[in-house]
Amino acid sequence: METSAYERLVQALRGAGVVVDDKGDFGSAQTPGHGHGDRGTTFRRTADGVLLWVHNDDRDAVLEQLGLAMSDLFDAKQTEYSYGDGRKVTRWYDSETGKKRFAQGGNKTGTALFAVETIPKDVPDMPVFVVEGEKDVRALQAVGQVAVSPPQGAMTDPARFDWTPLHGRPVLVVRDMDDPGLTHAKRVHELLRDHCDVVIVEPAVGKDSADHVAAGLDASAFTMLRTPMPEGVRSFSEVLGDWWSWMHQPVSERRVYSTPWEDLNDKLAGGLHPKRSYIFAGRPGAGKTVAALNIAQHVAEKHCPVLVASLEMPDLEMASRMVAAGSQAHYGQITRRELDDNAARRVQTYMESDRPDSTALWMLDKSSLTIEQIRSYAEQMQQSVGLGLLVIDHIGLIKATRNGMSRRDAIGHASWQCSVMAKELDIVVLLACQLNRGTEQENRPPVTSDLKESGDIEQNADVVALLHHPLVNGERTGDVEIRLGKNRTGPAGAVVTLPWRGQIARIG
Known part of the structure; x- marks a missing residue:
């Protein structure tokens, strides 16, 4: 009678002079080269051979010491697995390479699972393991x-x-410990999840169910699938380490961009914060563009790169406003190009100073851009010279991303993408926005619900600053109020009152 693979392994172990504890169908042995008290090698008989696991050494190296190969762990040189629908699978090891080989025969178009006929129909609550290969089926049958x-x-x-x-049965899908194994297990889970109680488990040791059983473990020792955390998700302790560094960052290294107005900075936790989006809104002529350009110029003069994307105003007009604000020369004279002596002197002094050349400000003068196109400009600039602040004037003029989008949907999409862009590019995004004319007709301060065309603007922004010119006896007081209708960086509802100096294109 031909010696079984189980007996062949036990004989080889004993022939190597190691201690063997054979229970008949399973056992353990001293791993060759290890101490007498060691039982680091375990083995179990199956229907087609023997499973071997070495806990404290390399299995292939141990087999070599025993004068055996992987093919010696099977009872026959060729192992045939028969399926209930006539499919036949033959497994053997190539004599030259030692690698396992498979061949399909019989009903190769059959749809039956291997060993499906062993599922007991009269025990509906018995769990069924789904494994990756006939050898793994035989391994679990052995226990x-x-x-x-x-x-x-x-x-x-x-x-x-x-x-x-x-x-209708409890099912445990055992994944092989490689990427194809995980993909296969998830696909099986997907096919079964609507029809039964199914989970994915992993072998406690080794790469598959056969290794798990060979290691002397039973079915209860399988572990639940250990999937990696989604990319971008971090533990609180990990974030806390970054928070501690952020909390103690030197003042000189903190990336908070002050506005020209200290009172507003106080309400905004120091100024404008990267990863946040800010709305400056007002009725036509209320100063939303003046405010946006004042901030852009102030930040850029502190050597932080700024991009102003104006969808309404040509770059020469933007330059005129910035020269007026920088020199405090009369804006009307600049636009007419008729400077009196005082204005000319102020402009000349400003132009001869180092302020213009050291202002890290770039202008994008295009009247028809989608928010995706604006982001592309911002990304290229960030890669070229860096970018700290992006100003868009104004959101109502951003072109719809797709044909057929309603104006409300287009504005809502643009405001959401601005919020995303701020976070992903780690910059400040500042948007000018128009208010509905209802505030003017009702002679009342504006509120966030007055934002024109889309409530998504308020929802997506971190800060909403509403510009308002108070009236006394129907006349402007000469001040402008910046009313914080929404403020995720400080108190909402705060009002900062500043002098309105429209004649030099400045606030404050």
Whole structure:
């Protein structure tokens, strides 16, 4: 009678002079080269051979010391697995390379799972293991479990096969510990999740169910799938380390961009913060563009790169406003190009100073841009010279991303993308925005619900600053109020009152 693989392994172990504890169908042994008290090698008989696991050494190296190969762990040189629908799978080891080989025969178009006929129909609550290969099925059968496998394991789409015999039963899908194994297990789970109670488990040791059983472990020792955390998700302790560094960052290194107005900075936790979006809104002529350009110029003069994307105003007009604000020369004279002596002197002094050349400000003068196109400009600038602040004037003129979008949807999409852009590019995004004319007609201060065309603007922004010119006896007081209708960096509802100096294109 031919010696079984189990007996062949036990004989080889004893022949190597190691201590062997053989229980008949399973056992343990001293790993060759290790101490007499060691039992680091375990083995178990299966229907087609023996499973071997070495806990404290390399299995292939131990087999070599024993004068055996992986093919010696099977009872026959060729192992045939028969499926209930006539498919036949033959497994053997190539004599030259030592690598395992498979061949399909019989009903190769069959849809039955291997060993599906062993599922007891009269015990509906018995768990069924789904494994990746016939050898793994036999391994679990050796420890009294019911297991099935689709043909060719992870090499073929499991949707091709009949899973209905598993419906209504508890199912454990055992993944092989490689990427194809995980993909295959998730696909099987997807096919079964609407039909039965199914989970994905992993072997406690080794790469598959056979290694798990060979290591002397039973079915209860499988562990729940350990999936990696989604990219971008971090633990509180990890974030806390970054927070501590942020909390103690030297003042000189803190990236908070002050506005020209200290009272407003106080309400905004120091100024404008990267990763946040800010709305400056007002009725036509209320100063939203003046405010946006004043901030852009102030930040840029502190050598932080700023991009102003004006969809309404040509770059020469923007330059005129900035020269007026920088020199405190009369804006009307600049636009007419008729400077009196005082204005000319102021402009000349400003132009001869180092302020213009040291102002890290760039202008984008295009009247028809989508928010995606604006982002592309911002990304290229960030890669070229860096970018700290992006100003868009104004959101109502941003072109719809897709044809057929309603104006409300287009504005809502643009405001959301500005919020996303601020976070992903780690910059400040400041948007000018128009208010509905209702505030003017009702002679009342504006509120966030007055933002024109889309309530999404308020929802998506971190800060909403509303510009208002108070009236006394129907006349402007000469001040402008910046009313913080929304403020995620400080108190909402705060009002900062500043002098309105429209004649030199400045606030404050």
